[in-house]
Amino acid sequence: MPDGGTIAAGAVLDVRGLKTTFRTRGGEVHAVNSVSFQLQRGEILGVVGESGSGKSVTMMSLIRLLPSPPAQIGPGQVWLDGQDLLQIDAEALRKVRGPKVGFVFQDPMTSLNPVFTVGSQIMEPLRRHMGLDRAGARRRAGELLDLVGIPDAARRLDDYPHQFSGGMRQRVMIAIALACEPDVLIADEPTTALDVTIQAQIIDLVKRLQKQLGMGVIWITHDLGVIAGIAQRVMVMYAGQIVEHGPVTEVFRAPQHPYTRALLKTVPSLTGRRAARLQVIEGQPPILMAAPVACSFRDRCAHAFGRCAQENPERRPVDDKQLGFGHDVACHWEAPHD
Amino acid sequence: MTEPALDRRTGESPVTPLVQVTDLKMYFPIYTGILRRHTGDVKAVDGVSFSIQPGETLGLVGESGCGKSTVGRALLRLYDPTAGQVMIGGDDVTRLQGEALRKKRPQMQMVFQDPQASLNPRMSVAEIIGEPLLEHTTLSAQERQARVFELMDQVGLNRRFANRFPHEFSGGQRQRIGIARALALNPRFIVCDEPIAALDVSIQAQVVNLLEDLQDRLGLTYLFISHDLSMVRHIADRVAVMYLGRIAELSPRDALYDRPLHPYAEALLSAVPEPDPAAEASRDRIILSGDVPSPANPPRGCNFCTRCPRVMDICRQVKPELLQVEPDRWVACHLYTSAGATGTGKPSSTNDKTRIQQGEDA
Numbered sequence: 084m085p086d087g088g089t090i091a092a093g094a095v096l097d098v099r100g101l102k103t104t105f106r107t108r109g110g111e112v113h114a115v116n117s118v119s120f121q122l123q124r125g126e127i128l129g130v131v132g133e134s135g136s137g138k139s140v141t142m143m144s145l146i147r148l149l150p151s152p153p154a155q156i157g158p159g160q161v162w163l164d165g166q167d168l169l170q171i172d173a174e175a176l177r178k179v180r181g182p183k184v185g186f187v188f189q190d191p192m193t194s195l196n197p198v199f200t201v202g203s204q205i206m207e208p209l210r211r212h213m214g215l216d217r218a219g220a221r222r223r224a225g226e227l228l229d230l231v232g233i234p235d236a237a238r239r240l241d242d243y244p245h246q247f248s249g250g251m252r253q254r255v256m257i258a259i260a261l262a263c264e265p266d267v268l269i270a271d272e273p274t275t276a277l278d279v280t281i282q283a284q285i286i287d288l289v290k291r292l293q294k295q296l297g298m299g300v301i302w303i304t305h306d307l308g309v310i311a312g313i314a315q316r317v318m319v320m321y322a323g324q325i326v327e328h329g330p331v332t333e334v335f336r337a338p339q340h341p342y343t344r345a346l347l348k349t350v351p352s353l354t355g356r357r358a359a360r361l362q363v364i365e366g367q368p369p370i371l372m373a374a375p376v377a378c379s380f381r382d383r384c385a386h387a388f389g390r391c392a393q394e395n396p397e398r399r400p401v402d403d404k405q406l407g408f409g410h411d412v413a414c415h416w417e418a419p420h421d
Numbered sequence: 422m423t424e425p426a427l428d429r430r431t432g433e434s435p436v437t438p439l440v441q442v443t444d445l446k447m448y449f450p451i452y453t454g455i456l457r458r459h460t461g462d463v464k465a466v467d468g469v470s471f472s473i474q475p476g477e478t479l480g481l482v483g484e485s486g487c488g489k490s491t492v493g494r495a496l497l498r499l500y501d502p503t504a505g506q507v508m509i510g511g512d513d514v515t516r517l518q519g520e521a522l523r524k525k526r527p528q529m530q531m532v533f534q535d536p537q538a539s540l541n542p543r544m545s546v547a548e549i550i551g552e553p554l555l556e557h558t559t560l561s562a563q564e565r566q567a568r569v570f571e572l573m574d575q576v577g578l579n580r581r582f583a584n585r586f587p588h589e590f591s592g593g594q595r596q597r598i599g600i601a602r603a604l605a606l607n608p609r610f611i612v613c614d615e616p617i618a619a620l621d622v623s624i625q626a627q628v629v630n631l632l633e634d635l636q637d638r639l640g641l642t643y644l645f646i647s648h649d650l651s652m653v654r655h656i657a658d659r660v661a662v663m664y665l666g667r668i669a670e671l672s673p674r675d676a677l678y679d680r681p682l683h684p685y686a687e688a689l690l691s692a693v694p695e696p697d698p699a700a701e702a703s704r705d706r707i708i709l710s711g712d713v714p715s716p717a718n719p720p721r722g723c724n725f726c727t728r729c730p731r732v733m734d735i736c737r738q739v740k741p742e743l744l745q746v747e748p749d750r751w752v753a754c755h756l757y758t759s760a761g762a763t764g765t766g767k768p769s770s771t772n773d774k775t776r777i778q779q780g781e782d783a
Binding site: 249250251307309312346351357 | 629633678700709
C-alpha cells in the first residue's frame with residue numbers, strides 16, 4: 084500500500100505527484116507537472132485539454148509506454164493493485180500491461196499490425212496472459228469481436244486490418260484492450276479519427292461494456308461534447324497540470340477555471356441561441372521548458388493579476404469535499420457565483 | 422435534373438447566383454488486371470446540384486468519403502469533372518481551357534485543410550503569399566511587397582514574420598498564411614475545405630471569426646466544407662448534407678438544425694455530442710448501424726437505404742431525386758415523394774410524425 088496514506092476505498096488506480104520530462108536537444112520539456120488523481124472502479128473519468136496539454140503523455144507515463152530517453156518518467160507514484168508501477172521491473176510491468184491496464188490508441192489505422200490477421204492480434208494477449216491454448220484463444224477472440232459488435236465475427240478473424248473500415252478497426256482495438264478483462268481501460272482519443280455516426284456507435288459500445296465488466300475507464304479527448312455524454316468525472320488539463328477537476332455536471336454547470344470557462348464558450352452549440360461571434364482564447368498554449376513557477380495560463384487569461392505571475396496555483400476545493408473527491412480548481416482567481 | 426437556384430428565391434427580387442452547379446459528376450476510374458482494363462468507377466460525386474448567392478456561405482457537410490472535398494475540388498477545376506456544369510461568375514468552369522481557365526483562377530480560390538501540407542516548407546511567408554501575385558499580375562517587386570504586407574495585416578499576421586518559414590508558425594498561424602494566399606488576387610469565391618479540422622478548439626474560433634470578418638469586409642462568397650456540424654451551424658447560411666456522392670438535403674441553416682427532413686440528416690445531427698451533461702443524458706440518439714457503403718459499388722435505389730431507419734421497399738429500387746418539398750428546402754427522399762406517401766401526393770402536413778406514418782404505410 085502507498086506510504087503516507089491509504090488508497091481510497093474503491094479506487095483502482097491512484098496517481099500521485101506524477102512528473103514527466105523530455106530531454107531534447109532544445110532543452111528539457113516539462114510535459115507533465117505534478118499530476119495527482121484517482122480512478123474509481125466502474126467509473127468513466129474524462130480528460131480534456133488541447134494538443135500539447137499533456138493528457139496523452141500523462142496516461143502513457145502510467146504504464147511507461149514512453150521511450151526513455153528522451154522521456155524521463157517520475158518522480159511520482161502510480162499505485163495499482165498494491166504496487167507502484169514506476170518502481171516495478173520490466174517483467175512485472177508486462178503482467179500489468181494488458182491484464183490489468185488496457186490501452187486504446189487514437190489512430191486505428193496505424194496501431195494495428197498490417198501483416199497479421201485481426202484474429203492473431205486479438206489472440207496474442209489471450210495466449211500470453213490468460214494461458215489459453217490456440218483453439219481456446221480463437222474461440223475467445225471470436226466472442227470478443229462479437230462483443231464489440233462486429234457482424235459475422237468468427238469468420239472475420241482471418242481478415243487483415245486493411246479489410247476493416249476505420250470504425251471497425253477501432254472496435255478491434257477495443258477488443259484487444261478488453262481481451263484480458265483489465266481493471267483499467269485507457270482510451271486515448273478513441274473516436275477522434277472517426278465520423279460522428281461511428282463515434283456514436285463506439286461511445287455506446289464503451290458505455291455498455293463498462294457497465295457489463297465494471298472496469299474503470301479513462302477517456303482522453305479534446306471534445307467537450309463527448310465528455311458530457313460519457314463521463315462521470317472530468318479533469319481539465321493545461322500545460323501538463325490539472326487545472327480543474329470535478330463531477331461532470333458541476334464542472335459544466337459552474338466552471339471555475341478561466342480556461343475551462345473559455346473552452347466551454349468557444350465551442351459553438353448545435354441547439355439553442357446562435358452566437359453572432361465566437362468567443363476566442365487569444366494566444367497559444369505555452370511550451371514549458373522549465374517546471375512552472377507561475378500560472379501557465381496567465382498570458383491568455385482575462386482575470387490574471389499580480390499573484391498569478393509569482394506563484395503557481397495549487398488545486399483547492401471549491402465545495403466542502405476533500406481535495407480530489409469533489410470539485411477543485413487550480414487558480415488564484417475566485418469565480419463569481421453565477 | 423432540378424436546379425435548386427432557379428426557383429428558390431421566387432417572390433424576392435431575382436438574384437443571379439455567383440455559383441451554379443448542375444448535375445455535377447466526378448467519377449474516378451478503376452483499372453484492374455494485367456491489362457489495366459477499365460472495370461468500374463468510384464462515383465465520388467454522382468449528380469450534385471446547388472447554387473450559392475453572392476455573399477452567401479453554403480455549408481457542405483457529410484462524413485469522410487461522402488465526396489464533399491471532391492465537390493470543392495471539381496468546382497475549382499482542380500479535377501476535370503466527368504459530367505455536369507459549374508457556372509462561376511457567368512463562365513462554365515468545366516469548359517474553360519488553357520489561358521481562359523488561367524485567367525479565371527484569380528476569381529476562385531481555395532483554403533486547404535492541412536496548413537502543414539499545403540504550404541511549401543522551403544518558401545518564406547512573403548514568397549508564399551506573393552506567388553499568386555507573381556503568377557497573375559504585373560506588379561513590381563515593391564508593389565508586390567506592399568500587397569503582401571497588406572494581406573498579412575488583413576489576416577492578423579505580424580509583418581515582421583514575412584521572411585520566416587512555415588515551420589516557425591503554429592497551426593492557426595499557418596492557416597492564416599493559407600487564407601492570405603487565397604485572398605491575394607481578390608477572389609469572389611473561396612472554397613474552404615475543412616479549414617479548421619486540423620486546429621485545436623481554442624484556435625478554431627479564431628480562424629472562423631477571421632473568415633467571417635473577411636467575408637463582411639470583402640463581400641466574399643464561401644463554400645464551407647466541414648464535418649463539424651456545430652461549426653457549420655455557426656458560419657453557414659444554408660447547408661447541404663451529402664451522403665455517398667449525392668446531396669441528401671439542402672436547407673436553410675435554422676430550418677435544417679431545428680427540424681431535419683432527410684433521415685440521414687436527422688441521424689447525423691443526433692450523433693453530434695453536445696457539451697451539456699444534462700442534455701446529453703436526456704437525448705434520444707439515433708445510432709445508425711453499419712458503415713457507409715463503398716462509392717465504387719453504391720446500393721441500388723437510394724444510396725442510404727442500407728442504413729436508413731425508415732427504409733421502404735421503393736427505396737431499394739428507385740433513386741430519389743432532390744426535390745423541393747417545402748419553401749427553400751430540398752430533400753432527396755421517398756418519404757417526401759408521391760411514390761413514398763400513398764395517394765396523397767407530396768406530403769403537405771408540417772408534422773413530422775404524419776409524414777413518417779405515410780411513409781411506413783406505403
